[in-house]
Amino acid sequence: MERYPDIEIYLAGADLEALNAWLGERLDAAPLQPAGKRKWRGRGYCAGETVPVLLVEGVADGFASLWLDSAATPWPRDIDLAREAVQRLGCEVRCSLGGWQPGDDPDRFWQVCPSGHEGPIDWPDSGQ
Numbered sequence: 001m002e003r004y005p006d007i008e009i010y011l012a013g014a015d016l017e018a019l020n021a022w023l024g025e026r027l028d029a030a031p032l033q034p035a036g037k038r039k040w041r042g043r044g045y046c047a048g049e050t051v052p053v054l055l056v057e058g059v060a061d062g063f064a065s066l067w068l069d070s071a072a073t074p075w076p077r078d079i080d081l082a083r084e085a086v087q088r089l090g091c092e093v094r095c096s097l098g099g100w101q102p103g104d105d106p107d108r109f110w111q112v113c114p115s116g117h118e119g120p121i122d123w124p125d126s127g128q
Helices: 016-027 078-089
Strands: 007-012 039-046 049-060 063-068 093-096 108-112 118-122
Touching: 007 078, 016 039, 016 049, 016 078, 063 078, 078 093, 078 108
Parallel strands: none
Antiparallel strands: 007 063, 007 093, 039 049, 049 063, 093 108, 108 118
C-alpha cells in the first residue's frame, strides 16, 4: 500500500480535548498548544520518528484542518486517518480522494460520516 509523505484531513466540529486524547494515545503526543489565531501545534512520535502536528480551525465551512507532516504515522493514507478519526471523535471527516496530482479536481473530496456513510463529494459546493 502506498504511504503518503504527509496526511491532512478536515474535521467537522471535533472536540479539542478528545482530539488531544486520541493523538496522545496513537502518537504519544502532548496536548496541542496555541500557535496563533485558531492554530494549534504539537509533536507526536511514531516508530522513532517525529510527527509534526498542525490543527487550523475554521478553514472551510466550519471544518478544521488536521495536518500530520510526516510519512511516519500509523496511517499510510489520508483515508485511513479519516476513518479512524470518525470512530474516535464521532464527527464528520473529509479528506482528499487520494494522492493529489496537478490537473486533479481540487474540489473533489472523500466524506466519512459517523453514520457509516462514506463517498466522494464536491466541496465546498456539496451543500452538505
